[in-house]
Amino acid sequence: MRRVLVTGAAGMIGRRLVSALLRRGDAVAGLDNLSSGMPMPLGLTLSVVADVCDTATVEAALRDLRADAIVHLAAVHHIPTCETQRMHCLRVNVEGTESVLHAATQTGLQQVVIASSGAVYAWGREMLTEADSPTEARDNYALSKLCNESQLRLWCSRAQGRRGRVARLFNSIAHDDPNAHLIPDVLAQLRADPGTEPVLRLGNLQPRRDYMHADDAAAGVLALLDDPHLTPAFDVFNLCSGVEHSVGDLVSEIGKLLGRSPRIEVDPQRQRPNDRAHQLGDPGKAWSRLGWRTRWSLHQALQMTLDPPSSDVDGRMG
Template sequence: MQNVLVTGGAGFIGSHLVPHLLALGHQVTVLDDLSNGREENIPSEAEFIKMDICNEKITGVMQKKKFDSIIHLAGQTAVSESLKDPIMDEKLNIEGMINILRSACQTGVARIIFSSTAAAYGNNENLPLRESALATPLSFYGLSKVTAEKYIRLYHDYFGIDYIIFRFANVYGERQGDGGEGGVISIFAKQIANDQDIAVFGDGGQTRDFIYAGDISSGLGQALVTDNTNDTYNLSTYTQTSLKQLITLFGNIAHKNFSIKYTKARSGDIYHSMLDNTKAIEKLDWHMHTSLSEGLNKTFAYFKKVKAEAHQCGDISGDIK
């Protein structure tokens, strides 16, 4: 078993990953500045350090803790925010990555596992997208993730640190916020739980490859123990789902009819996306176990519970914020 640092471990994916790693017997430390994450997402069995990934004191933390591996989840994850504030996006996703890499190499960390993105591929219509496809990001967010990938590969070449880069499809699940690439599911779930109309950017025909956060966590866990390192892997369902299909599935789950409001498509958003997950299955012995219907049921049940708890606590509207 390993001594693992999870950056951004108090966030959405971290809230699924950290309990999974603990269940596997790993010793886990979470480093998070709580700008987006929540301390209540961190299990009591994990150690928590409140710190920004750009803080140079991280080197001292790593020197003291002697981590075997780092799973780097922390960063800026919203396409729209990267377009509004590209300097902030660069600072978190590139400078933060370099700080982690520098500290890891100085303190003897053997392996770094990085959460990259399907946005690296841009608006490539040659679906399904394989890891060998040219990276042509359309947004500053995608660009910053691709740049971070290149830093990781060069750090391996120069300093020998092993790595695995994961390009995630659109991740969703319990405890997800409105931002990020899979956030449309949490947005829809909240709107439906609050009996609101569904708001769709674009015509609803755009497709995504939606993968449940628990399946992402199992892939990250496999990356800690595999010998097939120093490579890039897609984690995905290998399936396209349109926003209209997603809304239909939600209607079946919630047993509701709701109105849909279509608005202008957002800049930087790609229209179709689907990733080939064959390489991760064959080389990491990873498999997804959660169907979209099952994952949506879990996600909607969570947001219904949050709404009910908010109502019981005296929120007059009971709306999920």
């Protein structure tokens, strides 16, 4: 039995990870400030409502649980928010990660998994690989995540026996996404216009992204936690599907599933001044090293998002 602290436990991926850990018999502490508006998942061994920057509380949760690992998911990751509230983003994402690592040091814990992002890669058209693709921060969110990876790498290097794993998560979707990302925005506009040919006002239409269901993302994070390899002490893995889709593809698939024919109009107010054209990840390393890959196509993931299984309504993995 593992004893795991999950930060960001009430989030879209966090609640699924908690459910997976509990189902296999692990003891789980969940820490979240509930700022997303989502409740804590059910069944936690220990539930802590707190800011991840509150190091004393994080340390106390580790001691109370007698944790042997941390999965650190808590972050501000809505990119427009990260740009308009730059100091808040860096405080939560960077200071919060340092808080978690300091608490781990104080309690002698030696295994940490953190969530990073495919956004840390330099912009380009090629498939992104952990070993060969350069990284470059082009926005505040990517800056914070690159910093997080460096923080974990340094933490691993400062004592023998420590293991750090980074999940470079690409675009995750599900019915319970609490952030104003593209799909929740599209669905909200469709609900507001019940016609057969609703008009959707969207921003940048050209960018292509690598999408996966949040169940797959959570399963990937779990695979990182269970990585049996003791070396290297620090390692990075893409969690992605290896297939990219445009905004138009996404809207078309949603329309098919709903039996509607939405039309898109570009809204200049919604356009980002800088938005990468491609973000396609190579999942090969996660498959060869961890035996993980996505289970569902975009069509299936969207179907699950629009009509989640009853067992998934409380955030359980399907």
